[in-house]
Amino acid sequence: MFAAVEQRDKPSLRGKPVIVGGVAGRGVVSTASYEARAFGAHSAMPMAQARRLCPPNTAYLSPRFPAYQRTSAVVMELLAGVSPLVEQVSIDEAFVDLAATDHDLSVAGITALSRRLKADIAAATGGVTGSIGAASSKLLAKIGSDLNKPDGLTVVAPGDELTTLHPMPVRRLGGVGPATEQRLHRARVRTVGELAAVPLEDLVDWFGTAHGHGLFRLARADDPRPVVSSRETKSVSAEETFDIDVTDPARLIHELDLLSARVAARLRRSGLTGRTVNIKVRHPDFTTVTRALTRDQPTDDGELIAAQARRLLAEIPTYGGIRLLGVGVSTLYDFAQDDLFTAAGEDPPTLDFPDDPTPFPPADSSTSPGLSAALATSPSAPAPSSGSASSPETSFSSGPSSVAPPALSGASLAAGPSSLATSSAAVRVWRPGQDVRHDEHGTGWVHGSGIGRVTVRFEGPNTPIGRVRTFFVDDPHLQAADPPDWVIPSSESEADRGPE
DNA sequence: TCTGGGGTCCTAGGACCC
DNA sequence: TCTGGGGTCCTAGGACCC
Structure with a gap:
């Protein structure tokens, strides 16, 4: 389709081999025109190889996605006129459910309809042709559409499925x-x-x-998959293959930041937030590793995504150089975080510490022995258009108590002043050993912590051995009096190592 | 001049929970 | 002392699609 649009827009390319794709460095072929395919070029082939195969008069073009998108929209519009039930599979493919209409579904009727549609498409797009397959299932329709490319039309009559397949x-x-x-x-x-x-x-x-x-x-042509008009996005990602493998750690971090910003911008444009940050690293030998980390709160903040991505990258050895770097966000939510909970009429799942009458140590950072930082922010309405509806990182120290928690402050700094100012949540820091709760089980101390969660170890008259429970920031047990169900650690558990 | 970029779905194992 | 069963969530990797 890309090549067809290029040949439409540039008459000099018609009848000549045209290759669209990454024209420089480590690019691959996106689309080869039928003239180029005659020389062996095809999609996904390394561009270098295509250049070796194709003759000197071949045109090598970078993709012009906006142009393809416009052509695609014209075609999709025509399909929408045929049936209200259209499933767009990609920029140049769609399923149309004719049973959702009152068309004549006989072979003759569908053939006539398809001919009209093909003519309409060619006319509306200025000569870009399409192939149609019509059948009783998606499987057969798709196979039919591949059968007589380009400009093909295949109707598989009911009953002919198996002999075709x-x-x-x-x-x-x-x-x-x-x-x-x-x-x-x-x-x-x-x-x-x-x-x-x-x-x-x-x-x-x-x-x-x-x-x-x-x-x-x-294999039995048993394909009941329905045509579905829209599917929700599951992940958003961006990645880049470098022309030359990158070794410089500072450059890698810079690239990670750029990718994170791109992902965040696309999330905001779609009104999405996500909880899981993924990174992808391809080594020079083409082995690919991924790392993921799921946060407690969804975000669309590029700085926050970048901060997580940097931590993940730190787990992967990069001294041999990196061929590809990618950042993605998944576990998506439909709305910016503030909307998510106010719309549902629920309380945000974060503690509003400044107003919180908890049995915790006083929220006064200067007098509380264990509390190393408490950044309170004034509750305020979400910023109207900033898109930074994400809460600031709520984090916990896990380092030695004599040191200010580095991961923590890094994360909250990364959230940026604007983000802090627009959130109703607070950043709170716990230090290992800090006394956080007293009840019939004894005294509970911060034992370990991570982003958005903290483990508390209890010891006392009723708990001769250490008992450990994980609390989340929004866990009512952290402030409520109802008895939680205790986790009794086994002897190997880190719980028995006690606070540092 | 070897191998893009943006996705989806599935599997398997481990942690955790009741 | 010899250790259930079912469920969910998370992570890592792989196959596949356009």
Whole structure:
């Protein structure tokens, strides 16, 4: 599709090999025009290899996503005119549920409708053609649309599904990629028909429950997947492959910050926040590792994301250089954090420490022996347009009590003044050994801590051995009197090592 | 001049909880 | 002393798709 748009917009490219993709450095081919495919170029091929294969008159172009997006929107608009139930799969693919309409669903009727639609698409896009597959399921419709590219039209009549499907190579099935294909080939299974002869137990054995059952059904054209108009976003990420492997740690941190900012901006644009920060590192030998950390509160704040990402990166050896760096956020929530809870009529799950009449030590940092910092902020309305609805980091010291908690202050500084000023929550610091609770079990001390949570170790007349419980910032047990259910640590547990 | 970028889903193990 | 069962959440990695 990218190549078709380029050839539409630049007549001189028509009839010539066109390759769209990363044209420099370590780029790969996004799309090869049919003229370029004749020389062996194809999607996902390293650009360097495509250059070796294609003749000198080949055009190598960087993608112009806005142009493709405009063309895509024109097509999607036409599809919406055909049926209210359209599932856009990508920038250039969609499923249309014709059963959600009152169209004539006979083969003749669908063929006529498809012809009209193809003509409308070509006219509305200025000559970009599309291929249509029509069938009784997504599986067959998709396979049909691939059959006579470009500008193809395939209608699989009801009843013809198996005769269409079974001669095809297994690779044609959605969900069968290089790994599954290889595995099947080793088992002498090359066609869908051969796949249909494999017992379910074998498929589950080879590919696991989900994939095994999926293959078993697809091989029988048993595909009840409905057309769904919209799906919620599960993650937002950004990554970059460097032209030359990066070794300089300062440069890596800088890149991490840039990626975090990009992710945060896209989260805000979509009205999303997320709790899990992921990083991805690809080494020069192409091995790829990921690290993730789930926060207690969702955020869309680039500084906060970057702070987490830096901690995660610190776990990974980078002295050999880094080929690719990525940052992502998942465990998403639909609204900015403040909206999330006020809209639901619930209290925000953070403690409002300044007003909190807890049995804790006094919230006076100058007199409380254990409290090393208490940054209170005035409750105020969320900033109207800043998007920084995230709360400041609520963190706990885990370092030696003689030192100001470094991770802590780093995190709260990273939250930035504007973020602090717009939040109704406070940052509170606990130090190991700090006395935080007294009850019938004895006296509880901060034993360990992490972002958003703290473990308290109890000892006293009723608890001869140390008992440990983890509290979260929003845990009512931290302030309420109702008896929590105690966790009795085993002897190996860190709980018995006691406060430092 | 070897191998992009943005996603989804699944699995497996461990921690934790009741 | 020889250790359940079911559930959820989290993390890491892999396959796959466009």
